[in-house]
Amino acid sequence: MRAHVVNGLTIVSVEGFGDRRIVHGFSTRGGGTSKPPFSSLNLAYHVGDDPQAVLKNRQLFFAALGLDLARSTWAEQVHGARVAVIDRAEVGRGALSADSVVPATDALVTNIPGTALAIMTADCVPILIFDPVRGAIGAVHAGWRGTLAKLAVKAIWTLQEVYGTQPSDCQVVIGPAIGPCCFQVGPEVVEKFAKHWAGDDLTFISRSAQGWYVDLARANSLILQGIGISDKNIFGGSHCTCCRSQQYFSYRRDQGRTGRMAAVIGLVE
Numbered sequence: 001m002r003a004h005v006v007n008g009l010t011i012v013s014v015e016g017f018g019d020r021r022i023v024h025g026f027s028t029r030g031g032g033t034s035k036p037p038f039s040s041l042n043l044a045y046h047v048g049d050d051p052q053a054v055l056k057n058r059q060l061f062f063a064a065l066g067l068d069l070a071r072s073t074w075a076e077q078v079h080g081a082r083v084a085v086i087d088r089a090e091v092g093r094g095a096l097s098a099d100s101v102v103p104a105t106d107a108l109v110t111n112i113p114g115t116a117l118a119i120m121t122a123d124c125v126p127i128l129i130f131d132p133v134r135g136a137i138g139a140v141h142a143g144w145r146g147t148l149a150k151l152a153v154k155a156i157w158t159l160q161e162v163y164g165t166q167p168s169d170c171q172v173v174i175g176p177a178i179g180p181c182c183f184q185v186g187p188e189v190v191e192k193f194a195k196h197w198a199g200d201d202l203t204f205i206s207r208s209a210q211g212w213y214v215d216l217a218r219a220n221s222l223i224l225q226g227i228g229i230s231d232k233n234i235f236g237g238s239h240c241t242c243c244r245s246q247q248y249f250s251y252r253r254d255q256g257r258t259g260r261m262a263a264v265i266g267l268v269e
């Protein structure tokens with residue numbers, strides 16, 4: 001994963017992911033207008049920040065990406081397992097205000113040129129998907145619940161159903177998220193994975209003297225490989241939001257009072 005600075009904002013992206021038809025990027029916390037504890041590039045309306053500051057921050061980030069904020073679509077993320085297909089009537093929902101957001105949805109897919117999909121996170125795993133054959137994209141919000149529900153796989157099945165996507169054609173980026181260094185969980189979370197993922201590779205769970213740790217990036221990579229996505233088409237997964245306090249918001253590190261980054265993927269016109 002590499003960081004580059006555009007207009008004073010640091011954008012993280014992955015070389016080798018996608019082609020000239022798409023733009024993607026993960027925001028970082030600097031260069032925005034929000035005050036503590038949202039300082040400074042908070043991109044979420046729902047966390048209690050000044051909505052005008054959030055809108056300004058979103059405009060700054062989208063300008064840096066070279067994408068049109070008004071043609072981006074945002075979801076009301078609820079740690080659920082619903083995938084929404086974004087057609088022309090839905091484009092732009094949740095971009096300029098909170099009330100038009102796509103309700104109760106944690107994954108978005110589309111194939112409309114000149115539009116983008118956005119997922120907000122601060123520890124949960126943002127996953128971006130590109131099908132270069134069908135020209136379709138997806139964005140997924142996967143915390144441990146979304147990972148347990150295999151939401152990234154569900155998003156790919158939705159791409160297949162709607163656009164004819166073959167998993168083996170897909171490229172995927174796993175964005176900045178809390179790493180196995182910091183994501184300690186209780187035994188009840190481990191039990192859920194062991195129960196619902198029977199037969200799956202559980203090497204993403206480790207145990208130390210302190211307790212159980214889950215590597216959500218690796219878990220998502222494993223389930224995507226399980227449906228035929230090649231290891232060489234799965235990028236990212238190396239930045240821990242909790243460790244990198246200068247770069248990222250972290251819900252766990254900041255004890256819930258913090259901003260959100262956005263993971264964005266857009267299809268160019």
Ligand SMILES: [Zn+2]
Nearest residue numbers: 181182240243
């Ligand atoms: Zn860490």
